[in-house]
Amino acid sequence: xAPPRLRLALVVGLVLQLGAGIxxxxxxxxxxxxxxxxxxxxKQEGTEGIVHEWSGMMVCCSASVMxxxxxxxFLHVCEVSIxxxxxxxILVGFLLGTVLPTDGSILCWAMGTVDVExxxxxMASFLNLFLLPVIIFExxxxxxxxxxxxxxxxxxxFAVLGTLISMVVVGSLILSTCHIHGICSARTAFTYAALIxxxxxxxxxxxxxxxxxxxxxxxxxxxxxxxxxxxAIVLFRVLNSSESFEDLSVGQVSGRIGSQTALLLFxxxxxGIALGFLLMLTTRFCRLADQTSPCVxxxxxxxxxxxxxxxxxxxxxxxxxxxxxxxxxxxxxxxQFSAEATMFCAFALKQAATLADMVVFLFVGITAVYCDRRxxxxxxxxxxxxxLGRAAAVLPLALLTNxxxxxxxxxxxxxxxxxLNWKKIFMMWHAGLRGGIALVLTLELEPWVDEGSRGTRDxxxxxxxxxxxxxxxxxxxxxxxxxxxxGIPMEGKAKPMHIxxxxxxxxxxxxxxxxxxxxxxxxxxxxxxGALPQLIADFAAVERKGSSASLPGGIRSSRLPVIPSQRSxxxxxxDEMVSLFGMVDPxxxxxxxxxxxxxxxxxxxxxxxx
Numbered sequence: 001x002a003p004p005r006l007r008l009a010l011v012v013g014l015v016l017q018l019g020a021g022i023x024x025x026x027x028x029x030x031x032x033x034x035x036x037x038x039x040x041x042x043k044q045e046g047t048e049g050i051v052h053e054w055s056g057m058m059v060c061c062s063a064s065v066m067x068x069x070x071x072x073x074f075l076h077v078c079e080v081s082i083x084x085x086x087x088x089x090i091l092v093g094f095l096l097g098t099v100l101p102t103d104g105s106i107l108c109w110a111m112g113t114v115d116v117e118x119x120x121x122x123m124a125s126f127l128n129l130f131l132l133p134v135i136i137f138e139x140x141x142x143x144x145x146x147x148x149x150x151x152x153x154x155x156x157x158f159a160v161l162g163t164l165i166s167m168v169v170v171g172s173l174i175l176s177t178c179h180i181h182g183i184c185s186a187r188t189a190f191t192y193a194a195l196i197x198x199x200x201x202x203x204x205x206x207x208x209x210x211x212x213x214x215x216x217x218x219x220x221x222x223x224x225x226x227x228x229x230x231x232a233i234v235l236f237r238v239l240n241s242s243e244s245f246e247d248l249s250v251g252q253v254s255g256r257i258g259s260q261t262a263l264l265l266f267x268x269x270x271x272g273i274a275l276g277f278l279l280m281l282t283t284r285f286c287r288l289a290d291q292t293s294p295c296v297x298x299x300x301x302x303x304x305x306x307x308x309x310x311x312x313x314x315x316x317x318x319x320x321x322x323x324x325x326x327x328x329x330x331x332x333x334x335x336q337f338s339a340e341a342t343m344f345c346a347f348a349l350k351q352a353a354t355l356a357d358m359v360v361f362l363f364v365g366i367t368a369v370y371c372d373r374r375x376x377x378x379x380x381x382x383x384x385x386x387x388l389g390r391a392a393a394v395l396p397l398a399l400l401t402n403x404x405x406x407x408x409x410x411x412x413x414x415x416x417x418x419x420l421n422w423k424k425i426f427m428m429w430h431a432g433l434r435g436g437i438a439l440v441l442t443l444e445l446e447p448w449v450d451e452g453s454r455g456t457r458d459x460x461x462x463x464x465x466x467x468x469x470x471x472x473x474x475x476x477x478x479x480x481x482x483x484x485x486x487g488i489p490m491e492g493k494a495k496p497m498h499i500x501x502x503x504x505x506x507x508x509x510x511x512x513x514x515x516x517x518x519x520x521x522x523x524x525x526x527x528x529x530g531a532l533p534q535l536i537a538d539f540a541a542v543e544r545k546g547s548s549a550s551l552p553g554g555i556r557s558s559r560l561p562v563i564p565s566q567r568s569x570x571x572x573x574x575d576e577m578v579s580l581f582g583m584v585d586p587x588x589x590x591x592x593x594x595x596x597x598x599x600x601x602x603x604x605x606x607x608x609x610x
Contacts, residue, residue: 060099064092065358081207081480086361086435086472093365123363124443128318129308131356132440136319137303138353139226140326142346142581147219149508150499151418154401155220158428159227162393166197167235169389170382181378183459185452191239192460195442196386196467198232199225200435207479211490215497217424221431229437230320234265236441237317268310268317272324275306279325280332280520289522292341299333299345300352319437331512332520346581360436361472367439368465374455375462382463383470390432398425416498423486430482433471438464 071092072085148155171186171193178184183192205225208218238260279302282288288295303322310321334342371379402419409417420428442464449457483490499505 060096061359061362064096064362065089065355068092068358068362082477084472084476085206086357086476087469089358089361090365090368090469090472093362094368095365096362097366097369123367124440127360127363127436127440127443128311129304131360132319132436133303133307133322134300134349134352135356135360135436136322137306137326138349140323141330141349143222143226143327143330144215144219145327145331146499147215147497148223149505150497151216151219151223152504153404155223155227157401158220158224158394158397160231162224162397163197163228163231163235165393165397166386166389167193167232169193169392170196170385173385173388174382177381181374181381181459182453183378183456187239188449188452188456188460191236191445191449192382192442193389194232194235194239196382196434196438196464197389198229198236198434198437198441199432200229200437204431204433204476204479207476207483211480211483212494213483213490214424214488214494216418216420217427217488219497220420220424221428224428225431226323230265230268230317230323233317233319233437233441234261234268237264240444240446264317265320267314268320269324271310271314271316272306272321273328275309275321276325276328277516277520279306279329280336283333284336284520284522289337289341292338292344295337295341296344296348299329300348303349332516335517335521343581350581357436360439364436364439364465364468367461368469370458371462371465372458375459376466378459379463379466379470383467386432386434386467390429394425394429394432398428415495418498423488426486427482427488430475430479433475434464434468435472439468 068085068089071088075083075085075088167190171190174181174183174189174193175186178189183189205218205222207213208221235257238257241260279299283295283298288298303326306325307318307322310316311318314321333345337345398420405417405419414421442461445457445460447457449460489495
């Protein structure tokens with residue numbers, strides 16, 4: 001029988017070769033060199049033996065996800081909001097992590113003795129290759145473009161300036177307390193501050209979507225988290241590069257960081273838009289929109305292609321590229337695809353992203369078993385630093401954006417000018433959770449981090465795990481309670497957001513409908529074709545009449561899915577639609593619409609503003 005570590009060799013080797021350079025591997029590590037030789041693992045362990053061992057692992061992981069789904073459903077039925085579903089999967093992962101590193105006495109199919117470095121290598125590769133692409137792609141696909149563009153300047157202010165402020169505050173506080181935790185390198189402190197500034201309020205946004213909170217608060221928190229991740233990732237990759245900053249002055253270091261950050265950020269954004277354009281161009285001229293199944297599969301697989309193409313071929317940020325590619329593609333897919341294909345695309349991406357999110361938090365729980373005393377001390381301090389950094393970013397920037405909006409809309413009321421009151425500002429501070437992005441970036445830290453103090457990477461990883469768990473437990477679980485205490489409109493009581501058709505909106509609208517739509521949208525769009533939407537529309541018509549006599553087999557219409565408009569949807573069905581499609585209206589009729597309809601809306605909105 002081969003050594004226990006060899007059972008992991010095949011999977012690690014496959015993942016590393018599939019990644020083709022995405023995962024960072026130390027060339028001097030003899031264990032890693034063995035992992036690269038897949039043939040040796042097959043010869044010593046045997047294909048049948050490897051399949052047998054890893055089928056047991058799949059039993060453990062799949063059973064954990066199924067258990068988390070059952071517990072989450074029970075909490076949802078009992079309306080227990082204080083415990084988020086993400087917290088449940090982390091707890092299940094922690095229990096699984098305490099069992100996996102055994103010699104087989106508890107589980108005969110256990111992996112054997114696997115150290116934290118090997119496990120981190122597998123997780124980083126798996127997260128980058130299989131989980132993050134679909135999570136980020138779905139986030140961009142389900143975004144409400146109209147609301148996002150309307151609040152674009154506000155979102156960019158919080159995302160860009162807020163990330164920089166948070167990074168400076170957290171990094172400075174880490175250096176000022178280095179005598180407590182032992183991390184005294186300025187580069188290490190600010191690199192970690194950059195990655196931990198990537199907010200990932202998955203639990204908060206899930207609560208927002210299910211409760212249908214105020215659309216202004218929802219889009220700012222969602223948009224900030226998306227763009228904030230992009231900025232934090234770029235800053236992290238520049239600081240984490242193998243280049244040395246020791247012989248450079250402060251001005252030279254700032255100039256290099258600024259130039260490389262701008263190149264990576266704008267290059268990734270441009271690449272994402274270009275790939276999104278090619279994606280929609282392909283679906284149009286290959287007539288994929290005529291067939292629902294190939295169309296859905298093509299869009300789903302494209303998320304992995306775009307991510308790996310950006311990372312491997314173009315040396316850009318795969319996360320940023322995937323995000324902007326999906327945002328661009330979804331803006332035209334709803335006009336190019338049939339209603340049936342649009343719904344199934346949203347459904348497939350949402351369910352895949354939900355499962356991927358669960359696996360990410362399962363990994364967080366598994367890795368939590370390695371936390372030590374130094375990691376707990378450093379993590380506890382960084383939690384306080386993150387809260388201070390979040391406050392230092394949100395409060396002044398909220399005042400700044402409110403001032404700009406009051407000047408631009410001096411004749412409008414507070415509500416129509418879309419200014420943020422203190423309740424929404426507090427909820428924005430409360431939404432600064434950390435999640436999978438921070439974990440992935442921590443696992444990507446280069447070996448230079450350990451040069452000054454051995455074991456620093458382990459400390460940073462353990463601290464990140466503690467931070468993620470703390471924010472999910474104490475902030476993700478209290479979202480609904482705080483929304484009710486503060487009296488923020490939700491559950492169908494929130495009014496639609498007032499849309500200002502300013503210069504930016506008009507310019508983007510002109511580019512979309514007068515230039516891009518001519519190339520990407522066929523003249524005879526198939527928005528109303530497809531069997532499923534027609535069937536749902538028939539049942540919806542029966543429900544509106546208040547009669548179920550015409551339904552076959554005595555089926556009760558109250559149990560059938562209905563797609564009402566976003567304004568009239570009730571809280572329960574809105575929750576169901578978000579869980580299925582990632583949005584209340586999967587056809588997004590209130591978001592895109594035709595050019596003529598948008599022009600009419602624009603004219604009426606202009607008259608209202610006047």
